[in-house]
Amino acid sequence: MSEVVVGLDIGTSRVRAVIGEISDAGVFQITGVGTSPSTGLRKGVVVNIENTVRAVSQAVEAAELMSGLEVSRCVIGLGGTHVDGLNSRGVVAVTGKGRDNREIGQDDISRVIDAAKAVVIPMDRQVIHVIPQSYIVDEQRGVKDPRNMIGVRLEAEVHIITGSVTSVQNLVKCVNRANLQVDEYMYQALASVKSVMSEEERELGSILIDLGGGTTDVLAIADGAPLLTAVLPVGGIQVTNDISIVKGISVETAERIKLDAGCCWMPLIEENEEVILPGVGGRPPVVIPRSEICEIVQPRMAELFGMVKEKLGPIMKTRQLSGNIVITGGGALLPGVVELASDIFGTQAVRIGVPGNFGGLTGEYRSPDYATVLGLVLDAQERMAYSVEETSTQERKARPGLDRIKLWFKEFF
Ligand SMILES: Nc1ncnc2c1ncn2[C@@H]1O[C@H](COP(=O)(O)OP(=O)(O)OP(=O)(O)O)[C@@H](O)[C@H]1O
């Protein structure tokens, strides 16, 4: 019997559900994709339970219909302005328990991660991820896998991602009310990294910018682990609102015009390109040059990239990131984003993050706005494959709570 994995990305603009099946032979196949408009969130946070439940049900039903399966469990993406990241460190003495000498074992690693996790986190926040960046064994820095090394003192540097307890609970509640159980949750931008960023880019040091509808997520990664997490309360919806206000048209019309004719880099626009603005209240439609739309969109996008640059300032000064700036999310579909980002960040190392070729994915869904949900199923599939591998080798008993860390381990080493 094949195993089923379900990813659910509850975004501010859309809810997306993806069903993947892993055959007995271990072949991973995406068999269902469903999406629905999202109206119950503001800046990535649930503000209307009913609307969110409805949107989740619709997206999941559409994916079920496509795959011919009925699903009851899923992995969800967490996002929104309440998500934050911090770096921390922990130190322990190596016990060498049950071993001949002071050889570092899994228990020492778990203890040092716990020690690094023991930073004061306010009561209203919860830890979503603790991701090891590197270890220091005695004086030896930059150790990626300390297992079986000899040492007296073990230090871990970790990146901790936290979120608001109530925001997480509300999201889980919506999913439960749509008759789905939440098996795991993952910070949305980490999921996007999984589907769009190469291992080489993660090692060299790269930046993911997920341009969503309500938020822009920024994740800096170096040596395979996150260095900085930031969620900015701005996204594509602001761009649409700007067009709507400046041109005196409805938000729906403004969105359509943005999708059809939006651009954020003036040199890309030909002189004679025109856009038809429908007339409001019986007035006839008007024809305007496309450059007028760009004049509205470009400054807003430039402001957004400026905010991202400011957030990245401290790490750009201290770390050499020689990989790429990878732009993903629905906003990455806006023509001119690469050119504008190159100009603002002062580098040519900018590209659009399109989900990789996995699970027999067809062209339609290999799009930046599917980056998060595809990352979620990919991660779920890898975790499942990994736990099967672990159990079959009888190395360790499956410990679900540690799977996340183990998986990042697996990925880094
Ligand atoms: N072709 C396009 N050109 C310009 N913008 C686009 C295009 N397609 C989608 N967008 C914009 O992308 C945004 C939605 O992106 P996405 O689907 O990644 O958001 P989301 O995941 O629902 O939201 P969030 O992650 O902020 O909660 C919308 O503002 C939409 O207008």
Ligand SMILES: [Mg+2]
């Ligand atoms: Mg999103």
